[in-house]
Amino acid sequence: MARLVMKFGGTSVGDPARIARVARHIKREWDAGHEVCAVISAMAGETNRLIELTSEVAALHDAREYDSVIATGEQVSSGLVALALQALGVPSRSWLAWQIPIHTTGVHGAARITDIDPKEIELRLRGEGRERQVAVIAGFQGIGPDNRLTTLGRGAGDLTAVAMAAALKADRCDIYTDVTGVFTTDPRIVEKARKLDRISYEEMLEMSSLGAKVLQSRSVELALVHGVRLQVLSSFLEPEEIPALDAKKIFVVPGTLVCDEDEIVEQLVVSGIAYSRDEAKVTVRHVPDRPGVAAEIFGCLSDANINVDMIVQNVSEANKTTDITFTVGKSDLKRALEALTPALAKMPGVALNSDDGVAKISIIGIGMRSHTGIARTMFETLGEKGINIDVISTSEIKVSVLIDAEYTELAVRALHAAYGLDKT
Amino acid sequence: MARLVMKFGGTSVGDPARIARVARHIKREWDAGHEVCAVISAMAGETNRLIELTSEVAALHDAREYDSVIATGEQVSSGLVALALQALGVPSRSWLAWQIPIHTTGVHGAARITDIDPKEIELRLRGEGRERQVAVIAGFQGIGPDNRLTTLGRGAGDLTAVAMAAALKADRCDIYTDVTGVFTTDPRIVEKARKLDRISYEEMLEMSSLGAKVLQSRSVELALVHGVRLQVLSSFLEPEEIPALDAKKIFVVPGTLVCDEDEIVEQLVVSGIAYSRDEAKVTVRHVPDRPGVAAEIFGCLSDANINVDMIVQNVSEANKTTDITFTVGKSDLKRALEALTPALAKMPGVALNSDDGVAKISIIGIGMRSHTGIARTMFETLGEKGINIDVISTSEIKVSVLIDAEYTELAVRALHAAYGLDKT
Numbered sequence: 011m012a013r014l015v016m017k018f019g020g021t022s023v024g025d026p027a028r029i030a031r032v033a034r035h036i037k038r039e040w041d042a043g044h045e046v047c048a049v050i051s052a053m054a055g056e057t058n059r060l061i062e063l064t065s066e067v068a069a070l071h072d073a074r075e076y077d078s079v080i081a082t083g084e085q086v087s088s089g090l091v092a093l094a095l096q097a098l099g100v101p102s103r104s105w106l107a108w109q110i111p112i113h114t115t116g117v118h119g120a121a122r123i124t125d126i127d128p129k130e131i132e133l134r135l136r137g138e139g140r141e142r143q144v145a146v147i148a149g150f151q152g153i154g155p156d157n158r159l160t161t162l163g164r165g166a167g168d169l170t171a172v173a174m175a176a177a178l179k180a181d182r183c184d185i186y187t188d189v190t191g192v193f194t195t196d197p198r199i200v201e202k203a204r205k206l207d208r209i210s211y212e213e214m215l216e217m218s219s220l221g222a223k224v225l226q227s228r229s230v231e232l233a234l235v236h237g238v239r240l241q242v243l244s245s246f247l248e249p250e251e252i253p254a255l256d257a258k259k260i261f262v263v264p265g266t267l268v269c270d271e272d273e274i275v276e277q278l279v280v281s282g283i284a285y286s287r288d289e290a291k292v293t294v295r296h297v298p299d300r301p302g303v304a305a306e307i308f309g310c311l312s313d314a315n316i317n318v319d320m321i322v323q324n325v326s327e328a329n330k331t332t333d334i335t336f337t338v339g340k341s342d343l344k345r346a347l348e349a350l351t352p353a354l355a356k357m358p359g360v361a362l363n364s365d366d367g368v369a370k371i372s373i374i375g376i377g378m379r380s381h382t383g384i385a386r387t388m389f390e391t392l393g394e395k396g397i398n399i400d401v402i403s404t405s406e407i408k409v410s411v412l413i414d415a416e417y418t419e420l421a422v423r424a425l426h427a428a429y430g431l432d433k434t
Numbered sequence: 435m436a437r438l439v440m441k442f443g444g445t446s447v448g449d450p451a452r453i454a455r456v457a458r459h460i461k462r463e464w465d466a467g468h469e470v471c472a473v474i475s476a477m478a479g480e481t482n483r484l485i486e487l488t489s490e491v492a493a494l495h496d497a498r499e500y501d502s503v504i505a506t507g508e509q510v511s512s513g514l515v516a517l518a519l520q521a522l523g524v525p526s527r528s529w530l531a532w533q534i535p536i537h538t539t540g541v542h543g544a545a546r547i548t549d550i551d552p553k554e555i556e557l558r559l560r561g562e563g564r565e566r567q568v569a570v571i572a573g574f575q576g577i578g579p580d581n582r583l584t585t586l587g588r589g590a591g592d593l594t595a596v597a598m599a600a601a602l603k604a605d606r607c608d609i610y611t612d613v614t615g616v617f618t619t620d621p622r623i624v625e626k627a628r629k630l631d632r633i634s635y636e637e638m639l640e641m642s643s644l645g646a647k648v649l650q651s652r653s654v655e656l657a658l659v660h661g662v663r664l665q666v667l668s669s670f671l672e673p674e675e676i677p678a679l680d681a682k683k684i685f686v687v688p689g690t691l692v693c694d695e696d697e698i699v700e701q702l703v704v705s706g707i708a709y710s711r712d713e714a715k716v717t718v719r720h721v722p723d724r725p726g727v728a729a730e731i732f733g734c735l736s737d738a739n740i741n742v743d744m745i746v747q748n749v750s751e752a753n754k755t756t757d758i759t760f761t762v763g764k765s766d767l768k769r770a771l772e773a774l775t776p777a778l779a780k781m782p783g784v785a786l787n788s789d790d791g792v793a794k795i796s797i798i799g800i801g802m803r804s805h806t807g808i809a810r811t812m813f814e815t816l817g818e819k820g821i822n823i824d825v826i827s828t829s830e831i832k833v834s835v836l837i838d839a840e841y842t843e844l845a846v847r848a849l850h851a852a853y854g855l856d857k858t
Contacts, residue, residue, distance in 0.1 A: 079513035
């Protein structure tokens with residue numbers, strides 16, 4: 011017997027037939043004798059419909075009313091999943107955030123979970139003094155300090171699942187999504203991409219931040235902090251195609267297990283190649299090379315609430331000016347250029363260039379810590395293909411480069427082969 | 435300054451434009467300095483959409499899950515109305531039943547309100563130690579003894595409004611609907627039907643029970659018990675077309691005021707003609723005339739949860755058998771006949787007939803108590819038109835007859851004229 015949290019996203023509960031399939035996935039684990047807590051997102055399209063309604067009614071939202079309206083999506087789908095389970099003879103009930111309760115900060119629209127009281131749910135999972143039943147939880151929502159509904163931000167259904175798993179000390183948290191696991195890279199680009207059996211939290215965190223959309227990075231962070239083992243797997247498989255959890259083999263999964271690096275026996279040096287075309291490059295040329303210049307430039311971006319990702323500044327030439335290059339989200343580019351204008355007006359001779367035809371390619375692997383020459387392989391591989399590197403940035407377990415977007419697929423495929431990730 | 439509850443039904447908030455109009459109705463009263471509590475139904479069609487979803491997922495409903503799903507309709511619309519008010523510069527917030535709270539019995543799907551705590555809302559209506567604001571309440575829902583959401587039954591948005599008005603000791607409860615008030619009869623049948631300025635609770639109760647669908651009868655009952663003055667008026671009028679409440683003239687209304695009979699100066703003998711084609715007539719002939727027979731017949735109907743309306747049994751003839759006639763809801767007819775079969779099988783010689791081509795026509799008026807000859811006018815009028823009366827039933831303030839449904843319009847028009855209700 012094990013304790014399992016199962017999370018189903020919006021496409022997994024998109025219509026009554028899919029909801030019935032989700033119920034059969036849950037029933038499989040229930041039938042195997044496990045204690046099951048399911049976390050459910052709003053039916054696909056529903057959250058957007060509700061957001062649109064609020065926009066039509068009022069251009070400016072009171073985030074508290076917005077949250078109260080938006081949170082209904084998960085209220086509906088969790089009730090429906092509980093009904094579908096009952097129709098299969100599985101005792102279950104739905105739980106809204108305020109009923110558990112899941113306490114959050116009062117930052118409506120992007121609240122953080124502060125506290126979960128799992129007592130009552132635990133008693134029912136175990137069947138202690140109550141009917142044993144499956145708990146079906148409305149994801150994405152919480153209750154703020156003022157007793158009003160909050161939401162955790164787009165894509166935060168995963169977050170509820172991980173937080174519940176932590177509160178319930180679950181043996182595993184299975185995230186059902188529309189892919190069969192985490193891949194070495196995007197299979198739409200590289201046919202030979204392989205599903206990883208295991209990946210460390212740190213690597214997954216980099217993958218999520220660097221463009222792989224399979225897990226929300228806040229959720230991975232929370233899983234890392236609380237040591238929650240996450241499995242990513244597909245809800246489009248039929249329930250029979252997935253074996254029920256075996257309490258003695260928590261680590262053997264059909265999807266990908268995100269876990270502590272100690273739990274990964276065969277570590278790859280590079281375990282994934284990520285890419286993102288969502289960034290734009292900005293270059294400020296002929297910047298006077300004096301103290302405080304960088305602060306002036308990045309200060310006005312931060313005042314405008316614009317996130318800066320990569321930053322490169324080379325050592326100054328003899329003429330006492332330097333070039334600064336950085337990247338911002340593509341959708342922020344226009345605002346970034348406007349925000350820079352006043353600061354640059356005070357620096358005679360500077361020139362501002364921008365380019366949104368760039369891609370960020372990253373190699374990720376915990377093995378980098380102990381292996382040398384990893385970055386060199388990357389640069390050589392790209393060089394051989396005639397791909398020019400604009401900007402480089404590194405962390406302990408990843409190397410990212412900015413290149414011309416036209417070369418994205420070529421670069422990803424070449425690197426995938428170079429690091430021995432192609433499946434055989 | 436007065437305290438006002440304003441209730442808006444589903445068609446009144448059917449789309450963003452109508453929600454904006456509702457907000458302007460509320461703003462009119464806010465601008466006049468009143469304390470306003472609005473009660474909102476789900477957007478037209480939404481409750482049916484949600485019911486359909488639950489039916490598609492599970493044929494048999496757990497009423498608790500059903501309620502949790504269905505209650506989202508009002509959660510969305512109340513949030514949207516609060517947003518629309520804020521967009522007009524009127525401070526407001528939405529309230530869900532569990533936030534107030536509105537406690538109910540645990541009979542999911544048809545719960546009864548047991549208790550409302552209006553403290554926090556009152557402080558905000560008055561602006562005492564808090565921002566003064568409009569309270570926008572999600573109608574139709576409550577919270578049961580087990581901390582789960584309940585709903586009050588179809589059409590029970592009115593009920594929430596009346597209960598809030600009672601709890602808040604409001605000066606008036608205005609029910610905005612799709613008609614301009616309560617009419618002497620259905621204006622679609624009788625062109626000369628008049629809007630009544632005032633009507634007593636008792637008369638309204640009979641009208642609601644007898645087929646006039648303008649107010650839900652449970653709500654009228656509750657208003658009677660708590661002495662809540664109800665106004666029925668149209669939300670399709672533009673906000674400018676309705677004058678703001680004048681605190682000194684609570685009784686002067688553009689719609690129809692439902693109030694105590696003492697507050698009605700000019701009482702009509704008959705104030706309304708109601709009709710219903712929703713009933714069917716059942717006749718059991720040659721019933722043995724012995725004690726307990728009626729109990730046997732109506733016992734099996736009540737066991738089958740079938741409501742019986744009119745009942746007529748004539749005194750027995752010499753041959754020691756009698757005929758019993760009664761009416762049931764048309765949709766219950768088939769089940770009623772099935773339920774009767776076992777009981778009748780024990781009574782040799784009985785014959786069972788039914789007819790669903792009947793209509794119930796009623797005249798209603800508090801004046802009947804003190805006037806004689808009212809029923810006689812009814813029978814004479816119908817007789818003159820050649821309309822045969824099947825069954826008669828009376829109460830202190832109404833007379834109902836069952837006739838062939840084909841004569842419905844003719845009968846209603848003739849009676850409307852006979853009692854002097856035609857507008858001049």
